[in-house]
Amino acid sequence: MANTVIGSTIVIDGEITGDEDLVILGTVKGQISLRENIVVERDGVVEANVETATITVHGSVTGDIQATDRAELRAECRVVGDIRAPRILIADGASFKGNVDMDG
Template identity: 40%
Template sequence: MSNPYDTAAERMSILPPSMRFKGELSADEDLLIQGTIEGTIHHTQRVTIGKEGKIKANISANIIKVEGTVEGDLQAEHSVHVNQSGNLRGNIRAPSVCLVEGSHFNGAVDMDPKRPGQAHSEHGTGRVAAKAKPSASGI
């Protein structure tokens, strides 16, 4: 029997801006959050916090993309990407991290690829407080 979800868009769950959720959220498909969540988020795929998303939760997923507001720690098996509209207050643990110019970030970054899911050590952890702004030259 074939999979009834043939495209990536059909395998994505969407929490709309009007939705508020409190508790533990977990699933195996991609997730786009435009609503408000408080608690914890555990996903095996991609989690995207949309521009309207407001999250107070620790998030673990394969890939995490922040376009909205997140207060909590992020742990990704592959990567964390904070877009220009993103606002993150919390620690990041992932082998690959991208903070786009214009994004807001306050926390620590651990990019040690040997230790996904493990506690911070004295090596590979840096304390970072950043508020990216475009330069006058536009570069």
């Protein structure tokens, strides 16, 4: 229930760690390490290396993504960086530049 939400006007420069879902509508720079789900909403901007279980990107991510379960790049997202995850979904309309590694 207690989703952590980074609101649209919020800018975080630093490191986020934790054990619960994270919804990003604002801007996060630095590093994110979670063991749960991350949703980067349409206006969300992430300039960080991301470690998580699953990540769903509607907005923009610049940085490497390492997901233990799944990485979803939805339509109209922009992702620059390497993605490492067992399951990677890239929707029609997504913009992505980087390396994909689905082996581990």
